[in-house]
Amino acid sequence: MKVNYSIVQKRRDDIMVMIQKLGNVSMEQLKNEFNVSDITLRRDLQYWEDRGAILRHHGGAKLVQQMVNHNNTNFTNDRYKQAIAKYAASFIDEGDTIFINTSSTALLVISYICGKHCTVITNNAKALLVKHDPMVSIVLTGGELRFPKEAMVGDFALNNLNRVLANKCFLGCSGISADDGITTAILSETAVNETMLKRTTGLKFVLCDYTKVGVKHSFLSGDIDLINYLITDINADEAAIEEIKEHDVKVVKLKPLVLTAYNN
Numbered sequence: 001m002k003v004n005y006s007i008v009q010k011r012r013d014d015i016m017v018m019i020q021k022l023g024n025v026s027m028e029q030l031k032n033e034f035n036v037s038d039i040t041l042r043r044d045l046q047y048w049e050d051r052g053a054i055l056r057h058h059g060g061a062k063l064v065q066q067m068v069n070h071n072n073t074n075f076t077n078d079r080y081k082q083a084i085a086k087y088a089a090s091f092i093d094e095g096d097t098i099f100i101n102t103s104s105t106a107l108l109v110i111s112y113i114c115g116k117h118c119t120v121i122t123n124n125a126k127a128l129l130v131k132h133d134p135m136v137s138i139v140l141t142g143g144e145l146r147f148p149k150e151a152m153v154g155d156f157a158l159n160n161l162n163r164v165l166a167n168k169c170f171l172g173c174s175g176i177s178a179d180d181g182i183t184t185a186i187l188s189e190t191a192v193n194e195t196m197l198k199r200t201t202g203l204k205f206v207l208c209d210y211t212k213v214g215v216k217h218s219f220l221s222g223d224i225d226l227i228n229y230l231i232t233d234i235n236a237d238e239a240a241i242e243e244i245k246e247h248d249v250k251v252v253k254l255k256p257l258v259l260t261a262y263n264n
């Protein structure tokens with residue numbers, strides 16, 4: 001029988017998400033969740049072990065935390081990011097002007113805006129490559145281009161942003177916590193993020209997967225009280241979330257999209 005490799009990879013990605021969430025899983029748990037044979041599951045686990053993401057043991061597998069967080073380029077949180085971006089796009093209304101910063105998650109919002117005239121103002125040069133509804137207008141801030149993120153920063157970008165009042169902003173971050181606010185690892189981007197927050201008259205969103213929640217980085221983009229929504233995923237640390245909620249921030253935790261059935 002011909003193998004549908006896209007379904008195989010989708011199942012493997014979902015297995016990785018489950019291991020990432022639980023840390024350690026048994027074969028019995030995997031069989032109950034994915035309804036495939038033992039030999040299929042062993043192949044799937046071998047796939048991830050070969051890529052350094054897990055360690056197999058008798059009766060199951062466990063996550064290699066340091067590999068997933070730092071070195072493993074074969075696994076990403078893309079399905080979480082897609083879910084976050086899609087949900088965020090539902091807040092955009094006809095005629096809105098919105099800010100989007102250099103976040104890869106925030107950038108995905110553009111592709112989920114459908115059937116609405118709106119203007120996206122961003123300092124992310126990668127926006128030029130995003131497929132989008134022709135009703136969506138994309139305006140780049142200009143400024144000094146910094147790699148590898150293709151971020152536009154500096155006085156030129158700030159001067160242009162200060163000429164705009166946006167209805168909403170969608171910002172990503174390197175970290176977010178109740179005590180330390182919205183932080184980034186890149187100093188040159190903080191002024192742009194601060195200006196986007198200041199020049200937004202309506203709702204302000206932070207979009208990030210669970211790896212950023214409860215984490216702090218060196219440079220502050222804004223206090224936690226400045227935002228209205230945090231949109232993240234189901235793996236976000238609950239204690240950190242509860243502390244953020246105490247600052248009147250609405251928190252939405254999303255599941256990634258998964259198939260309901262799998263083929264061997």
